[in-house]
Amino acid sequence: MSTPDVAIIGVGLHPFGRHGDKQALQMGAEAARAALADAGTEWPRVQAAYVGSYEVSNPDAIVGLLGLTGIPVRGVFNGCATGGTSLQAAAAAIRHGEADVAMAIGMDKHPRGAFAADPAVAGLPAWYGRTGLFLTTHFFGTKIGKYLHDHGVSVESLAKIAAKNLRNGSITPHAWRQKPLSEREILDAPVVNHPLTRYMYCGPDEGAAAVVLCRGDLAREFTSSPVYVRAAELRSRRFGAFELQSPSLPLTSTPSPTVDASRAAYEVAGIGPDDVRVAQLQDTDAGSELIHLAENGFCADGEQERWLAEGATEIGGRLPVNTDGGLIAHGEPIGASGLRQIYEIVLQLQGRAGARQVGGDPRVGYTHLYGAPGASAVTILSR
Template sequence: MKPPGETREVVVAGIGATRWGYYPDRESYELAAEAIIDALKDAEMEWREVETAFCGSVYQGTGSGHQAVREVGLTGIPVVNVENACSSGSSAFRLAYQAVASGLHDVALAVGFEKMPKGPIPSTAFRPTELQMGFNVQPANYALETLLYMEKYGATEEDFSLITVKNRKNGALNPHARFQKPVTLEEVMNSRAVAGPLRLLHCCPLADGAAGFILCTRKKLRSKSRAVTVAASVLTSGVYGEAVYQCGMVDSVKFPPAEGMVEMSARKAYQFAGCGPEDMDVIQVYDSMAPGELWDIEKLGFCKEGEAPRLLREGVFDINGKIPANTDGGLISRGHPLGATGCGQIYEVVLQLRGEAGPRQAKEAKTGLCHTMGAGPNSSIIILKK
């Protein structure tokens, strides 16, 4: 990757998003078009100024991004559909970022959108035998990792239940969240078992929706005061020897990796952005399953291994804490529209950095980080700066 000095500065000029929810009467391209049009208006730009489009989704099928763009207007620009599991939206954002950073285009669109199939996520990121043996249950995949985390650090079910409590509390302040009702620790710990030690309220709900962004050079900006700079956008798609149960990968006994995938993506992003975890004022971390947020926070360098449960209890990750995490309620409240999830995270951090997050506004938010994980495997880090 080229160092920042050899690429152009890229800014987020406009953002748009639907509410995250259940839309039986709307098509995915209609949701995406709503987010695109909102982002255009927010950027105070005309559609004809957009030079290229990257559209992330998982379940919408062939040419689904084209359908969305058709609703806004075909202008002859290239439209590329991006399927990269739960990191599809983040990957679309990264491609739009690259298009501008490289100098190839001045204005690019990134949109993530999804209408989720009903029931558990039908992941195909497994080999046929693994599917037939029942290894493709996402909460169960996380349960395997959760048990290892609990045994290694003495973390308890109550520890990760408190993640759900925190995120649902934040979600109650977010009018775009699918779930806007707080839950108690008792409710979480008494919810039905899904895959021991994980229960229903440790799992994020699914959701439909879309979020889109206009990325451009600083020169193309209409409103400079609201612009947010993309300080880094890094994607790491797996390292040899690391277990990722979400796609049937087990640890290599003989050749364990020197550095894990998440740690590698974080290191590269901090390096590119010229900052570190201590500089982050607000973070969006990947809580598709509640315990994941704990080890995610640790792997991203916000504290030492095994420390996150204690810091969570001390309120460090609350909205008014030192490192506000998942201020919009995370996947647990917002819901998980797979191809749009990464864009949902970016949307929240941009709002926070602009100071437009209303009752859930983190104080003095100048720099923020979004981390999307997922099958593949992928680890996407996006760092945004005011």
């Protein structure tokens, strides 16, 4: 018996940002209802759900807002790779015959400040964050500093990425940061962890996203423009990889989990990097997007300088990246972030992205997540 295709038939989003006393579960329920409406169906049609969150200890409690239908609902957490993991699990449930219609939902409500300011995260004392030694910002600063040195890439390239993402955010109604900044303003901003300045980082915030999936042969019962999940792959780090808990180690021949996940996804989908028309890459900071261009196979190490100078990753370029502004414009509510990427790619492939729509009738889209200390999720979608 052949494995069924999996189609995305609806997507929904609760805007990212700060939303007062509104609970993460409420945001998640709103995103789920929006995705169901987009699919032209209702919650009782869903047979399984996977709900991702860092802050909500029992995200399955969302059924109290959506409906007590008794279906299996599983909580998911895998760092910043949570959204890709929940999508992968929902797609697998359909492929394995456990459900005809399934959902992936993500939501979070993070306090202000870098995650390491919370002593409960990674067991760090409170003074660690208060003195500026934020674990994640320090790691990404160390990583990109070494990468720029090793591959002859300038700090100005980081400013180009941040400025591009903030420009894209300024034309994205649901983005958190909607004010564009010049490369000069970004370079002159306070340094957080050299060489990364304030506007080269994303920030923790609040929001939710949701995706409705179904068996491929049922897709046109719901929508005239389904988007198919061609690959959804997850890989963790191997010994010797440069990762969060060993930032002082040199980069070795051991690839990042991103390299492993992307290679696996290309093989499963039966395509290569040149087939991708629009991409969402994890941009926890501008350096991450720069590195991930190479790790996902789109260019060689060190070629990013030329790519950025040519505008290759702009909305009108050969490979638009983070067309909605990515994490830099949206911030990162961890459970929702990866599904926000899926939301954007689905809109792009369906021609519904408005002012940020990629030209040339895109048919293949790509999403990538990197979750500390070292997990990567890659999804390839097509019409």
